[in-house]
Structures are given as C-alpha cells and as structure tokens.
Amino acid sequence: MRLIKMFGLAVLAAVVATAYVGSSASASTSTQLCKVHTGLTCPEGKGTSSIHMALVEGTVGKLLAAIPVLCLGVLVEAEALVLGKPQSVHAKALSLTGCGTGSAHDNCTATVEELPLSTLLKTGLDEGSLEASTGRVRLVCANIGINCVYDLEGTEFAVGAQHLTAEGTPTIELGGKWFCPEEGERESKLDGLLKTLHAETPASSVLCKTHSSETCAEKDQVKNLHMVTTKPPVLYNTIANIECESSLATATALAPAETQKLDVTELTWKECHTQGAADNCTVTSKGLPTLDLKRTALNLGEATTLGLKVGIDCTVLGLIELDCVYGSDVALQVEGALHKEGVGHGRFTASKLVLKKLEGTGHCPESVKWDATYEPLEHAYVLLGSAASLSGEAAYILG
Secondary structure: OEEEEOOOHHHHHHHHOHHHOEOOOOOOOOEEEEOOOOOOOOOOOOEOOEEEEEEOOOOOEEOOOOOOOEEEEEEEEEEEOOOEOOEEEEEEEEEEEEEEOOOOOOOOEEEEEEOOEEEEEEEEOOEEEEEEOOOEEEEEEHHHOEEEEEEOOOOEEEEEOOEEEEEOOEEEEEEEEEOOOOOOOOOOOOEEEEEOEEEOOOOOEEEEOOOOOOEEOHHHEOOEEEEEEOOOOEEEOOOOOEEEEEEEEEEEEOOOEOOEEEEEEEEEEEEEEEOOOOOOEEEEEEEOOEEEEEEEEOOEEEEEEEOOEEEEEEEEOOOEEEEEEEEOOOEEEEEEOOOOOOOOOEEEEEEEEEEEEEEOOOOOOOEEEEEEEEEEOOOOEEEEEOOOOEEEOOOEEEO
C-alpha cells in the first residue's frame, strides 16, 4: 500500500461525509450540525440530520497529483447522527460524473465501492474537521491503463461556512490492475469545495439583529449601528504614536445590497495623547465616511471606507506641532455577533490600516496606521439579504 495524494478523489469521497466529518483534536467538545445559528450551541430540535451537497459552481475535483483526472460533477447525501464527541456522519449516496483526462471528460469513471463512515469534530464556531474511518473508491481510466482502488480511512478535511475543503489530501492506494500512479512531483493543489446552500441570484449583504437562518428578514435588519472601541485606539506614526481612551462610531444602515452601504453619522475620539503625555492631542473627523459592507463568508465580511478623513492636532514635548489630515479607502475586517468565543456583539477591526497624509506640512508624517477594534452595542450578524434567491438547507457546526 502506498500513500498518495488524490487531490480530487479525496475531495469527492470526503464529500461523501461532507460538511460534517472531521476529527483530530480533543474529543471533549460536543459537536452537532445545526439548521440555525442563534448562539454557540444548537437549540433543541434544530439539529441537521439529512445533508445534500454538490460541487461549488465553477469548480471541479482533481483526483491525482501525477495525472490530472478531473470530475465535473459531484452529488452527495449523508446522514448526521445525534450530538456526539465527535458527531458521527454516515454517507448514504455519492455520485461522481464527467470524469476524464481530456476536454471531453468521458474516459474515466470514479466509483464508490464502500461508502465512508466519518466523524465530525468542532474546532471553532462553525469550524471543524472531518475524518473518514472507512470508505473505498475505484478509479478506472482504461485508455491510459488505470484501474486502482483507494482507501479513505484516516483522511481529514476542513469543514465550515457551508463548505468542505480538500487540499492535497492524502489517501492510501490499495493496489489494482495496470498502472496505479504514485504521488506526483507537481504540487498544484486544488481546493475541492462543496456546499449545502446555493445562491441562485447575486447574494446581498446585510447586518441583522438575529441569526435564525442564512438570510435576514426585513424586520430583523439593523437600521442604526452604534459602536465603541474595545481597547484604546492608536494612530501609529514615525513622530509619536497617538493613543486615545476610546472612539465612538454610529452609522445608518441602508437597504441590503451586494455591498450594503453604512453611512457613518459620527466618528469621535476621546482623551488622546502621545506616550508619556496627557491630553496633548485632539483627533477629529474631517470627513465622515461611508462603509461598503460585503459579506465574504458565514457571519464574516469586509467594510471598506469611502471618504474617511482624520485630523490630528498635537503638541509633542512642547516643541513639535502636528496639524495634519489623513485618509484612505481601507478595509476593516468584520466579524458578526458570536462568530467565535469572545467576539460578543460583533467586531469591526482596523488592524494597523495605513492612512496617507492629505494635508499638513512640516513635521507631519507621510502616513499613520489606524489600529482599533469597534464592537456594536447590540448583536449584529453578517448575513444574506432576504432578496437573495436561495436553495438548499444550511448546516452550521455547533456544540
């Protein structure tokens, strides 16, 4: 038996036990696939039992490292059992279609000879790993002399955000007829992605007060956002770093869109100073920005500033006067409420984002780095707008 990397075959077979399987860390954490995401654990009666998955549109499964065998279609059905440490997932059906080495995709077949039994272990909020304990797949490409069987036992896959991902995932070759490729030298890894939820129209982004489904009803949409920093914000620069006691932001959320507009109505800084000094700086907003919020994954997104201008007025050591204005279009990382332990109501994070000098002479540095984390005063989840057309049922990894 030889250990090889079947980039796609492992992906497709793992799919079998998909958004669900995984285990490698401690089994002390309870795991359950859940239909809703309203908290850190799955409410009674909301556990997911039946799972249907397909390849993400526009992607293919790559099966071997040495010879590029591609499959254009994958369909999977699986059953998730009750809450467990880890949770067991049993594949009920798996089909691999359109497999081949050429553009016709018709000279190979990939057949599941033994459906995988797998386990899913939660490693974070809606994050987990899937590990197969059984399963065999036969790959036949008669015109190039391939007729081989591969064992899936022990193979692991990353699961989360409605996807299962295999990247260079190794499987065991059990042998077969003719030529059975070993691991290739080329490391062109492919992410095999599967999901249970498909957007049939362009997905819109929206901040939502609740998270009972993948989309947000109009009555639950956040209309006004109030945020305060969780730690002192800092403007790093080459003259003297400026730290403030806190920063406050408010915004009006407009209608859901592919990028939702958040009109910032207030952005203030309180009690600012340079190191070793007290209240020797004033930081003000010279131009209130608009934030373009775009959902990038389950309960995650980016908020890009448009029109941000920050004014700095400082006297450093009684000698250096700073009267400068900075601004740039930068992207804050957004985590929705309860995305992981410790996030709370959500987070908008500026991690040393570079703001360039717009006005000022003399000692004004050419740029400053904005470092701050803002938390809403109430739950704000990053979801899909209700206008999106969706099919399928979501499955979140909870406890």
